[in-house]
Amino acid sequence: MTRSNVPIVANRWLLRRVARPVGTLLGVIVVGIAGFVHLGGVSTVEAAFWLLDPSSIELYYQTASGPVDRVKTFAIVVRVALVGAMVWTGETALTATFGGQIQEELRRVRNQRERASxxxxxxxxxxxxxxxxxxxxxxxxxxxxxxxxxxxxxxxxxxxxxxxxxxxxxxxxxxxxxxxxxxxxxxxxxxxxxxxxxxxxxxxxxxxxxxxxxxxxxxxxxxxxxxxxxxxxxxxxxxxxxxxxxxxx
Known part of the structure; x- marks a missing residue:
């Protein structure tokens, strides 16, 4: 393996590690938008805005009628799932990027300590x-x-x-x-x-x-x-x- 190929392989390995949590995150976003469109009867753009800013749901229903309680409950569920998916994605990316380096450093420190005795x-x-x-x-x-x-x-x-x-x-x-x-x-x-x-x-x-x-x-x-x-x-x-x-x- 040439030295120039190492970053490419490393990037592919990192992508494979984060593919699952990223896929979950995207899935939550898609389900959230689709759910808002279905429950609230709003456009995809409006649903995406609700996903980003749940407080806009309250403002929307001040001038419109609809299943407010169901939409708010769904928004809470989606928000929790979205935060969880984001945390999972970030943790996986950090672990994949730095975890191996930390383990390698710990192994070298242990090697040096045992060698000295x-x-x-x-x-x-x-x-x-x-x-x-x-x-x-x-x-x-x-x-x-x-x-x-x-x-x-x-x-x-x-x-x-x-x-x-x-x-x-x-x-x-x-x-x-x-x-x-x-x-x-x-x-x-x-x-x-x-x-x-x-x-x-x-x-x-x-x-x-x-x-x-x-x-x-x-x-x-x-x-x-x-x-x-x-x-x-x-x-x-x-x-x-x-x-x-x-x-x-």
Whole structure:
């Protein structure tokens, strides 16, 4: 989905949300006008005016005869229904427009608060397939996980999975500190870029010398560099996958 299409989709979603209350509001207006025309024997224009200003009904019947009591009772019923429909429409529009933003902000605040009190956790840098797998398996074993992810869509997936996260770049000291690098037990540099993972390892070991650092690299040529950068363990997914297959077959 291109960025330019987002407002269009959002507007259509909002229209779908308010379609029912707006339809009800229009229905009340139509019924009200039709009722006034039928009961009062007035024109559509006059009936619409009665709908907007019920006090004009009293003025009308000062010079004309007709079922005054029935018209007034009907006017009260229509007025109550009209106000209710307007309130419903306004509430629905406000909820649809701002409700999601408020919920999103509350979720981020809760994430930040819980993250600040986490210790002995695993920091996973990158929430691609490799990082997501590590996160899921770690949580299955009861370990607390904090993910650092700079891609907006991927970061939303972190929050959707109810995983603590930092929206940022793990190569930045501030973002590593936000993830609690000094209190963490393990850091996994899981991004699909060997050079970036090595940079993360270098910074992380400087900020937390006792931290266990696991670095993912693309091939064996990066292994020695990663270890010089402070990696305690170097993972090459393709090699690890090949060894697993060979062990089973």
């Amino acid at each position: 986490t210790s002995d956790h695993i920091i996973i840098c990158g929430y691609g397939m490799f990082g997501r797998t590590v996160a899921e398996r770690s949580r299955e074993r009861g370990r607390e996980v904090v993910v650092i992810e700079r891609n907006d869509a991927q970061y939303n997936r972190v929050l959707d999975a109810d995983v603590l996260g930092v929206e940022g770049d793990a190569r930045r000291e501030g973002d590593l500190r936000d993830a609690g690098v000094e209190r963490a037990d393990v850091l996994v540099a899981a991004i699909d870029d060997s050079n970036v993972n090595i940079q993360i390892a270098l910074l992380a070991t400087q900020l937390a010398p006792d931290l266990t650092v696991v670095v993912r690299v693309g091939d064996e040529t990066y292994e020695s560099v990663a270890r010089h950068a402070g990696a305690d363990e170097v993972i090459i997914p393709e090699v690890a996958g090949g060894e697993l297959v060979s062990e089973q077959w």
